[in-house]
Amino acid sequence: MPPTVDSPMIRFSQVVKSYGDHVVLRDLDFTVAPGEFVSLIGPSGSGKTTILRLLMTLERVDGGTIEVCGDHLSHMERGGKLVPADEKYLRTVRKRIGMVFQQFNLFPNMNVLRNITEAPIHSLGIARDEAEARAVELLEMVGLSDKKDAHPTRLSGGQQQRVAIARALAMRPDVLLLDEVTSALDPELVADVLRVLREIAASTDITILCVTHEMQFARDVSDRVMMFDEGQVLEDAAPDKLFSEPEHDRTRRFLKAVIDRA
Numbered sequence: 001m002p003p004t005v006d007s008p009m010i011r012f013s014q015v016v017k018s019y020g021d022h023v024v025l026r027d028l029d030f031t032v033a034p035g036e037f038v039s040l041i042g043p044s045g046s047g048k049t050t051i052l053r054l055l056m057t058l059e060r061v062d063g064g065t066i067e068v069c070g071d072h073l074s075h076m077e078r079g080g081k082l083v084p085a086d087e088k089y090l091r092t093v094r095k096r097i098g099m100v101f102q103q104f105n106l107f108p109n110m111n112v113l114r115n116i117t118e119a120p121i122h123s124l125g126i127a128r129d130e131a132e133a134r135a136v137e138l139l140e141m142v143g144l145s146d147k148k149d150a151h152p153t154r155l156s157g158g159q160q161q162r163v164a165i166a167r168a169l170a171m172r173p174d175v176l177l178l179d180e181v182t183s184a185l186d187p188e189l190v191a192d193v194l195r196v197l198r199e200i201a202a203s204t205d206i207t208i209l210c211v212t213h214e215m216q217f218a219r220d221v222s223d224r225v226m227m228f229d230e231g232q233v234l235e236d237a238a239p240d241k242l243f244s245e246p247e248h249d250r251t252r253r254f255l256k257a258v259i260d261r262a
């Protein structure tokens with residue numbers, strides 16, 4: 001489906017989020033079209049993870065609204081009015097959104113196959129045979145066909161992260177959120193995970209929002225890159241434009257600092 005701004009998959013409208021007196025997001029507006037891969041970059045504390053946590057409904061907005069595929073996340077409609085969303089409503093909308101974190105959070109007492117099939121069977125009501133067949137396909141996609149019976153503790157960090165990606169995809173989400181998924185990995189394991197993500201970006205129509213410090217990866221796979229600073233979008237551009245001709249000096253300094261650190 002070609003991306004369109006008329007019917008975005010994600011829409012933030014005037015979103016405000018504070019922790020105590022600290023305003024993290026200020027009147028934040030942006031949209032993401034269906035099937036787009038958008039990378040979120042910016043200095044530490046600029047609010048990138050908060051955006052993903054709001055989308056996962058792990059946090060509530062203090063102002064404004066968030067919609068995913070036309071459905072409100074923070075609010076629901078009741079009697080023609082928007083009222084704060086309740087848990088039951090949130091459980092339903094949450095199923096459309098998958099997230100992979102820096103820490104893999106696999107179930108240590110279950111083998112790889114069960115880690116992937118547990119939620120589709122118990123949350124979506126998918127039959128065990130079907131869930132297992134899909135898990136086997138996904139394990140092939142992430143290059144771990146031979147590990148389906150292994151326990152997570154016997155896998156490397158990179159392998160565990162690839163299982164976590166397969167587990168998120170097993171829920172057939174409309175939106176996949178990736179939060180610094182390679183940051184906890186040894187450098188030699190990063191490439192395998194990035195290769196899998198490149199393949200997912202190229203072969204699926206899932207809308208992906210990716211917080212990353214891997215600038216080359218962001219440049220290669222993204223349709224758009226958003227540079228955040230102090231809870232606002234400072235720059236929003238195609239990757240080649242943002243990385244080679246940033247408009248703002250703040251973006252230039254940030255990119256230089258990341259490159260110097262690498």
Ligand SMILES: Nc1ncnc2c1ncn2[C@@H]1O[C@H](COP(=O)(O)OP(=O)(O)OP(=O)(O)O)[C@@H](O)[C@H]1O
Binds near residue numbers: 042043044048
């Ligand atoms: N639960 C919380 N309670 C209080 N403050 C928080 C909480 N979560 C985040 N913050 C603060 O909100 C600000 C934005 O945090 P966030 O994690 O969204 O930034 P980020 O851009 O993802 O940073 P990083 O690149 O370091 O992960 C930071 O100043 C952080 O300290």
